[in-house]
Amino acid sequence: MKKLFAALALMLATYGTGECKDYTISTPGSTLVLTAEVGKPLYFRYYGTRASLDDVFASHRAIKAQAFRAFGTHCDLSHACFIKHADGDNATNLVVDYVEQTEDAQMTRLTIVLKDTAHPFVLRLHYDAYKDCDVMKFWAEYTNNGKKPISLQKYMSAALPVKSQECVLLHLDGDHGNECNETIEPLADGIKILSTQDGSRPSAHNQAAFMLGTDGKLDETDGNVIAGTLAWTGNFHIEFEKNRIKGQPTMIYAGINPVGADYTLAPKQTLSTPEMVFAYSTRGKGEATRTLHYWARHHQVLDGTKEREVLLNSWEGVHMNVTQEGMNSMMKDFARLGGEMFVMDDGWFGDKYPRDTDKTSLGDWCVAKGKLPEGIEGLIRIAKDNNLKFGIWIEPEMVNTKSELYEKHPDWVLRHEAFEPTYGRGKTQLLLDLTNPKVQDFVVGVVDNLMTANPEIAYIKWDHNMSILNASSPYLPKALQSNLYVEYNRSLLSILERVRAKYPSLIIQLCSAGGFRLNYGFMPYFQEVWGSDQTDARHRIYIQWGALDFYPANIIAAHVCSTKNKYTQRVVPVKFRFDVASMCRLGMEMVPAELTDAEQAYAKRAIAEYKRLRPVIQQGDLYKLVSPYDGDREYASLMYVNDKKDHAVAMFYRMTFTRHMPDKIIKLQGLDPDRQYLIREVAPEVEGKPIHISGKKVSGRFLMEEGIVIRELTADRSSRKPFNDIRDMNDYRSYMVELIAQ
Ligand code: GLA
Numbered sequence: 001m002k003k004l005f006a007a008l009a010l011m012l013a014t015y016g017t018g019e020c021k022d023y024t025i026s027t028p029g030s031t032l033v034l035t036a037e038v039g040k041p042l043y044f045r046y047y048g049t050r051a052s053l054d055d056v057f058a059s060h061r062a063i064k065a066q067a068f069r070a071f072g073t074h075c076d077l078s079h080a081c082f083i084k085h086a087d088g089d090n091a092t093n094l095v096v097d098y099v100e101q102t103e104d105a106q107m108t109r110l111t112i113v114l115k116d117t118a119h120p121f122v123l124r125l126h127y128d129a130y131k132d133c134d135v136m137k138f139w140a141e142y143t144n145n146g147k148k149p150i151s152l153q154k155y156m157s158a159a160l161p162v163k164s165q166e167c168v169l170l171h172l173d174g175d176h177g178n179e180c181n182e183t184i185e186p187l188a189d190g191i192k193i194l195s196t197q198d199g200s201r202p203s204a205h206n207q208a209a210f211m212l213g214t215d216g217k218l219d220e221t222d223g224n225v226i227a228g229t230l231a232w233t234g235n236f237h238i239e240f241e242k243n244r245i246k247g248q249p250t251m252i253y254a255g256i257n258p259v260g261a262d263y264t265l266a267p268k269q270t271l272s273t274p275e276m277v278f279a280y281s282t283r284g285k286g287e288a289t290r291t292l293h294y295w296a297r298h299h300q301v302l303d304g305t306k307e308r309e310v311l312l313n314s315w316e317g318v319h320m321n322v323t324q325e326g327m328n329s330m331m332k333d334f335a336r337l338g339g340e341m342f343v344m345d346d347g348w349f350g351d352k353y354p355r356d357t358d359k360t361s362l363g364d365w366c367v368a369k370g371k372l373p374e375g376i377e378g379l380i381r382i383a384k385d386n387n388l389k390f391g392i393w394i395e396p397e398m399v400n401t402k403s404e405l406y407e408k409h410p411d412w413v414l415r416h417e418a419f420e421p422t423y424g425r426g427k428t429q430l431l432l433d434l435t436n437p438k439v440q441d442f443v444v445g446v447v448d449n450l451m452t453a454n455p456e457i458a459y460i461k462w463d464h465n466m467s468i469l470n471a472s473s474p475y476l477p478k479a480l481q482s483n484l485y486v487e488y489n490r491s492l493l494s495i496l497e498r499v500r501a502k503y504p505s506l507i508i509q510l511c512s513a514g515g516f517r518l519n520y521g522f523m524p525y526f527q528e529v530w531g532s533d534q535t536d537a538r539h540r541i542y543i544q545w546g547a548l549d550f551y552p553a554n555i556i557a558a559h560v561c562s563t564k565n566k567y568t569q570r571v572v573p574v575k576f577r578f579d580v581a582s583m584c585r586l587g588m589e590m591v592p593a594e595l596t597d598a599e600q601a602y603a604k605r606a607i608a609e610y611k612r613l614r615p616v617i618q619q620g621d622l623y624k625l626v627s628p629y630d631g632d633r634e635y636a637s638l639m640y641v642n643d644k645k646d647h648a649v650a651m652f653y654r655m656t657f658t659r660h661m662p663d664k665i666i667k668l669q670g671l672d673p674d675r676q677y678l679i680r681e682v683a684p685e686v687e688g689k690p691i692h693i694s695g696k697k698v699s700g701r702f703l704m705e706e707g708i709v710i711r712e713l714t715a716d717r718s719s720r721k722p723f724n725d726i727r728d729m730n731d732y733r734s735y736m737v738e739l740i741a742q
Contacts, residue, residue, distance in 0.1 A: 028132070042066070044064075044159075044161045046163075062163070071091065080156040087119075097113045100113070112127075121143070152262060160226075162212065162226065167213065167240075169192070170212075170549065171183055171206065171209070182627075188242070191241050192239070195236060200234060200489065207519075211227045212252070221283060224282050225285050231276075237258065285549070286623060308528060310611060311341035320358075333592035357426065359400060390456065391457065392450065398464070399430055399432055413433060433474060440494065444499055459506070510530070512530075535561035536565040538572065541628050544580070545629075554618035554619065574603065575685045583638065605687065621642075623670040635654055641671065645671060649682065652666065665707040668704050668708060676741070680694055682736035691710060691711075694737065
């Protein structure tokens, strides 16, 4: 991206004229205004709906606030940067040096170069505005122009003043198997921080993403909303500072989390920060979501507009009990259901120490011959015989102390040399020191060796099940230890660059104990992310609901679990499980032969329908209709609409049954009000017996203004003889309908 600019740049520069100028950049629907005068601080004036300068300066949203406060002035408030200079001074006074505006086919970039009046320190602030969607990216470059190292104590990517004291904040929090829980709360006075300190898994607890309603509410379809997400693979820090002093904006600061990570910048060195991505919506958070999804698919996610295949992953089916026979029969059975890809998960590797438990073998990426006598070749042969593609699991940044790799290279791990490290999973897992170039070559080699030996591998699941528990690098000099949190992640990104240079179209799924690495910083290198180790369909509704706020359906892997969920032991009808997984990239995670014949027949129908409808689900616009958090948490509903608005898929879920439930009226969104739509149930649970509304034709206007009632959704089925092959539980009902414009 940055190279593109160099090639296509049209430069409009303002050098040292002393004139005060308002700089505007706009997307189709949003505008940012900054005021720059050489020798003076940079002022932020406006970010909001697309506006002329006349509109801006007449409006209540206009403001004059320092655009990027450095510690040194206004020391009573929060700051975007805090620099310890070579002479020990910790005050910085940034003024405008010059301004550049460049442009390419994709975006306009405004760059403001600031210099410190007291030290040889330069800060470049970049503001990028896309031409095809309402997304802007803010990022910065910190340069030490002196002769001695300086220390960056806080070095944000972005500062954004918001002219509102009535903000409502949405953020996502969670844990293993419980990711992306949505919290919506008024932004209170004081400082609120979303952050992680995990080291290498940015979304281990909080997502680096938020929505901010700036009109005193955060509604799905109404009101002004700023959505933000930091594209960074490591620790992040997103800070909201609100105080009630009249005229003071609410401040947003976003960037790398500086805790334990003050960055030593050598003379003449520049640190580029990750990009902070903002989307602006004047029509509620739903529009902000759709804008981010569009941006992600078209500009950030690898192969973002390509179709994703339906796969079976072996993990929940057999865990580490991988055998040739077991894999072969899973492949055959899945192929019969219409599957397209088979992924062999953990448990296939380790020669001296075969991987039977999580205590051994990470690092030894060769086949466990006892388990797979015919090797990966044998498996690929069976996959091909069954018309399936083949994929494989690796966790290449890790090692177990019981492994040949650790025996050979005990100095390749992150740990302090003077004391016992903290171990991760299996009490023997350690993280490789990616800052060491030899380790980088090794990790690139894990993929390269596998692919060279088995060029027909079509998919890799790249897992990462441990935090940086020992933040000491044997490779980095002592004086640079606090650079580790940044350097680990920069090294990882350079490894990913190398892998992608050689294998640009290999599908690589990002996984980290489920969804702990769900972050846009990874997505130029990965096609999809494993949403969560939680496969219980009830919990998955919440996890996917939250993830979909920021990430598009085609990058979230969602798998149908076995009839009794491995973790929660909950039994949910197979239809409900398929309908929940069909919200995102559908897959299965079980031994298919454990399904009854009727369930297998259903699975076959559901997979065929998903394949037919996936252009709409994976690429369509998402409209959220009923939040699973609403009311008594009985329902959830959402829909996808293609860009021509002639094909849509709506999904309805009921999670709790009570007697005599009233009809649930659900208003659809995103349709063309002037067209008639044929409603057709997708994969009815009993073939040939669709719900009552299937086959009816209704106008888009009626569906959006009066809504739809699926009577079967509230029906009491307890007195009905259960159709027990489909496990007809009374709590869990779900329906999918497609809407076809006539
Ligand atoms: C993690 C992943 C799972 C599975 C296991 C294998 O927990 O999230 O999907 O791959 O590791 O050990």
